[in-house]
Amino acid sequence: MQTQITIIFPFRDRDATRVRLSLQSLELQSSKDFEVIFVDYGSQDSYANSVKNTVNNFDFVSYMYVGHPGLLWNKSKALNYGIKTAKSQYIVTADVDVLFGETFIEKALDLAKSNTFSLFKIGYLSQKITEQQQSELNLKAIETKFIGDTFGIGLYPKLALEKVGGVDEFFHFYGSEDQDLNYRISLTETSLSNCDDVLLYHQWHPRYPQKSNKQLTQMPRLSNALRINQRHFIRHQEESLLHPNSKNWGFVYKKNDKLLLEESRHKIELSNVSSHITHFFREEIKQYNDSVVTVVVTEAPYYKSLKHLIKKLLGKQTQPYMSMKEVNDLILKEIIFTYRDYNYSYLVSENLNQIFFTIQLNINSYDGL
Incomplete structure (x- = not known):
């Protein structure tokens, strides 16, 4: 029987501990009618080897390395590759910082309809609680700092994602790609159905200071990137643009393509x-x-x-x-x-x-x- 839901994790150069914990929370799901596509988009070998070993401990996960370290981080391309690869009717866009309550998949299956997409509430964890969970996962007794709305953790019909050409691959670094996707999905006959149950929890991590974008660092950072992304999203709203990508959306280079650059x-x-x-x-x-x-x-x-x-x-x-x-x-x-x-x-x-x-x-x- 074909799996109904595919969860896509876009990933690059993060520690394996939070990945392990996120996948452990999925291992405990009350419903097993899901699979995970883990898209590692160009991690350095030290990160890639570590997370691949972690991911391979879970039989419901497929690890895929695409891109290469010389490319800029592009969450959109990573997600689109996963969308194109998935065989299920419904897609969940995820994040390695997220822990899933044990009934998340069960609830997602209830919400899954061809003419709706769903966004979720998420509980944010403190550093102390995150470290406790990383030591021993126990989501039945957990404290959150506050509850917020998600834009990027969504449940979508695959056909709707294909109709809008996936996530806009213009977006680099951080900001607006999730809101843009949800806006364009809403331009189709697919309506939003919010889930008010708190079924997701966000592991704490240090926030990257935006002022660092004004300094040169080895990790590529662009000044004003957030505002550029916001402007791009606003233009889509002004134009009611449905499908911004090329016909080959979801195309990715592979690790061997970096060898061509040595020529x-x-x-x-x-x-x-x-x-x-x-x-x-x-x-x-x-x-x-x-x-x-x-x-x-x-x-x-x-x-x-x-x-x-x-x-x-x-x-x-x-x-x-x-x-x-x-x-x-x-x-x-x-x-x-x-x-x-x-x-x-x-x-x-x-x-x-x-x-x-x-x-x-x-x-x-x-x-x-």
Whole structure:
């Protein structure tokens, strides 16, 4: 008999402990009429190996590694791959921080209808309670800090998800992709049916400070990413846009595709001179179509020199430079707006004074473009 519900976990570079606990809560479900597709989207080997070993302890879970570490985190692509892979009538979009009450699947089966989708209440756990649960799972006696609504933990008919083309793959980093999906689903003949029972619990984790997005870090971060995502969602509302993705939504690169980037025939070395960076990415890069090109941007020693600082303070004419954070943001925007469906690799050096960007500029490598 075909499973009725598939739970999709998008994942990247998280600790295996919270994954284990989430899957343990599913192991205790009163109804076993579900399966899990665990989509690891480009984790580093240290994380991937650990979580794969954890996931393989649960026979209802299929572990799938897609993407590669050079790609930016894209929850939408991970979810869409799971949606395309699933064989069940209904999909639950999940999160590795979530613990499932033992009657969650039972309730989801009651709610499952071809013309509705459901969102759930969730209880947020303190650090102390999370650590207690990680030591010994016991959801029958649990305290929550507060109860909130979820936008991203939803139960959807697979046909409705296919009708809207899944989650919009424009969204990178964090913000608005869940609300956008729910809005577009509502444009179909699929109506929202909220579940008011508290059947989900969120494991505590440190919040990433938004101010860190204004600093250059090895982990790619884009300034104002949350606002850009919000604007994208608002435009969909203004246009009543149903299906924003290409015909090949759900397409993902695989780990071996990163090997193709090692065949780069062109290496472009740039310093962080503003005009050089801007002109290359807006104009010169076009000449490398149908090839693999590597761009290395190195912070010029002169940029932080006393001589350069004094000339700027005195208002004397000098070559405008970009900070490495500004270079980072420019390239990340180019990826999101132009190259998000290409095979590429993005890396910031440990000392933060170099950025490496390699891209396979072969338009035929992705049929959806």
